[in-house]
Amino acid sequence: MSTSTRLRRLAVLGLAAGTAAVAVMTGLAVWPAWRQHRLAADARDAHSTRASRLSSAEALAQIGPRALPDLVALLTDEDATTRAAAALGIGRMGPMAREAAPALRAAARDDDPRVRGDSIAALVQVDREGSDTLAVIGDAIHDADPEVRSIAFERLVVIGRTAIPAILPGLNEPDADGRRLAAQSIAKIGVDQNAEVTALTKALEDADPEVRRTAIKALSDGGYLPMAAVVVAIRDSDPAVRKAAIEAAGAMGTGAKDAVPALAELLADPGGAERIFAVMALERIGPAAAAAVPALIEATRDPDEFIRRASFVALAHIRPEEVDLVPVALAGLDDNRAKVREHAARLLHEMCPERARGEVPRIMRLLHSEDRDVRGAAFAAIAGLGPSAAAAVPDLIDTLQSDDSAERSWAARALGEIGPGAEQAVPALIEALQDQSTYLRKIAAIALGQIGPGAKQALPALRNAATQLGNLLTGEAQKAAREAIEKIEAAARHED
Numbered sequence: 001m002s003t004s005t006r007l008r009r010l011a012v013l014g015l016a017a018g019t020a021a022v023a024v025m026t027g028l029a030v031w032p033a034w035r036q037h038r039l040a041a042d043a044r045d046a047h048s049t050r051a052s053r054l055s056s057a058e059a060l061a062q063i064g065p066r067a068l069p070d071l072v073a074l075l076t077d078e079d080a081t082t083r084a085a086a087a088l089g090i091g092r093m094g095p096m097a098r099e100a101a102p103a104l105r106a107a108a109r110d111d112d113p114r115v116r117g118d119s120i121a122a123l124v125q126v127d128r129e130g131s132d133t134l135a136v137i138g139d140a141i142h143d144a145d146p147e148v149r150s151i152a153f154e155r156l157v158v159i160g161r162t163a164i165p166a167i168l169p170g171l172n173e174p175d176a177d178g179r180r181l182a183a184q185s186i187a188k189i190g191v192d193q194n195a196e197v198t199a200l201t202k203a204l205e206d207a208d209p210e211v212r213r214t215a216i217k218a219l220s221d222g223g224y225l226p227m228a229a230v231v232v233a234i235r236d237s238d239p240a241v242r243k244a245a246i247e248a249a250g251a252m253g254t255g256a257k258d259a260v261p262a263l264a265e266l267l268a269d270p271g272g273a274e275r276i277f278a279v280m281a282l283e284r285i286g287p288a289a290a291a292a293v294p295a296l297i298e299a300t301r302d303p304d305e306f307i308r309r310a311s312f313v314a315l316a317h318i319r320p321e322e323v324d325l326v327p328v329a330l331a332g333l334d335d336n337r338a339k340v341r342e343h344a345a346r347l348l349h350e351m352c353p354e355r356a357r358g359e360v361p362r363i364m365r366l367l368h369s370e371d372r373d374v375r376g377a378a379f380a381a382i383a384g385l386g387p388s389a390a391a392a393v394p395d396l397i398d399t400l401q402s403d404d405s406a407e408r409s410w411a412a413r414a415l416g417e418i419g420p421g422a423e424q425a426v427p428a429l430i431e432a433l434q435d436q437s438t439y440l441r442k443i444a445a446i447a448l449g450q451i452g453p454g455a456k457q458a459l460p461a462l463r464n465a466a467t468q469l470g471n472l473l474t475g476e477a478q479k480a481a482r483e484a485i486e487k488i489e490a491a492a493r494h495e496d
Contacts, residue, residue, distance in 0.1 A: 050081045057071065057085035068090070072100050074089075075107045080110075080112035080115055083115045090104060091122030091123075095127075104126065117148045120140050121155060128159055137155050138167075141170045141173075146177060163189070164195070165195070167186055171183060171200075171211075180208060183215050184214050186199075191219060204232075235265075246274055256281070256285050261291060261292075263289075264278075266278040267292075275302075279299060285318075289318050290320050293320045296315050297315070300315075300344075312340065315328070316343075329351070333348070333366065345374065345378050349377070349385075350384075360388065360389050363378055364392050364395055379411065390422065392418070393421065397424070400432055408440050409443050425447075429444045430458045433448075433461050438477055442477040442480045448462060449487035449488060
């Protein structure tokens with residue numbers, strides 16, 4: 001940059017600082033007429049850099065409508081950099097420069113792609129609602145220059161839904177990049193009319209995988225994706241298209257029943273990168289995915305830990321009534337990965353509590369897992385087994401001494417669900433009524449009430465807990481204590 005150019009830029013910046021107060025109040029800079037003329041000359045200076053010309057054009061734009069004639073004149077300058085800078089300057093003025101729209105529309109057909117692109121961007125800033133503006137930008141999506149095409153599509157997205165008719169022809173471009181941009185633009189605006197649904201449905205068969213993928217996502221997001229197309233796309237040769245179709249099937253939930261066989265097929269491909277997405281889609285489809293249960297059972301033995309874990313989760317959501325999942329869940333309890341054991345225990349608890357009663361010792365082993373989540377799932381499973389899990393009482397009593405307040409609460413809850421069979425835990429539960437955790441005090445009181453007459457020795461401690469003063473959570477513990485007293489005394493009267 002030459003010394004004279006630097007000095008001119010410093011002068012512009014200095015004057016801008018000197019008029020900042022007025023600019024803040026009006027949104028415009030206050031420039032003397034001589035400075036406006038100088039800025040216009042600087043913007044035309046063929047020896048200046050693009051950055052310097054842009055700076056001058058921006059400064060002119062700050063002046064406001066008074067400088068608009070200068071910027072419009074610069075749109076026809078012989079230098080392309082100056083023309084582009086003028087277009088950007090006009091654009092920065094926004095709607096107050098609407099009268100410059102005809103000049104910008106002319107500049108949008110300039111020989112230089114930079115000028116065309118900057119003029120298109122400026123048009124939307126100054127005349128966003130104009131029908132002539134939409135027509136010019138619609139023509140620009142067919143521009144020979146890829147950058148201009150990209151700018152045109154971006155600006156049409158800014159215009160929004162009224163620009164859809166101008167975007168749709170882009171789906172028929174011979175160039176794949178143009179078709180991609182058209183599909184992506186419609187997806188960003190959103191699908192809401194028959195015209196774009198028809199066009200995007202046709203695009204599902206496009207030769208370019210990115211066009212197909214984008215069409216799937218756009219139609220899926222709008223709720224217009226045909227199920228037959230989902231099934232076809234799940235078997236597409238392109239992995240990105242397959243993934244988009246799988247996610248679309250999952251988003252449909254129970255309505256994607258017809259896609260289940262195709263999703264199950266993916267699980268049989270040991271090298272398929274989309275298998276994990278297929279399992280998660282089947283989970284979201286839920287009971288309607290019952291046909292995939294055999295494939296999911298097989299997937300619980302997959303070499304990939306994440307596939308095994310997700311398969312147990314999916315089976316718990318599908319909840320097949322005619323398939324015995326106890327052997328599957330029990331096998332999962334012996335998995336070498338803690339997270340898999342956790343979800344196997346959850347499946348056993350949620351699906352097969354009656355059948356799992358004879359497996360209490362195996363579930364109890366999980367109480368000593370190094371993984372906290374596995375232990376949590378085991379506590380839930382034991383609680384779900386209720387009185388049949390009485391063998392776990394000693395381990396649960398030990399857990400009431402844990403440093404982890406959540407685990408102490410899990411153990412107290414499980415003891416309550418076991419009920420009278422947990423009578424030997426009463427002293428430990430009485431102690432838990434004094435725990436620093438208000439939540440545990442509440443759960444301990446509830447558990448004592450569930451144990452019933454065998455917890456009579458806890459009545460003095462419960463009465464004390466029922467009268468303790470404290471915050472709202474303590475109030476909940478007090479209520480639990482009062483209800484426990486009523487249960488114990490009522491059960492004792494019934495026995496008498």
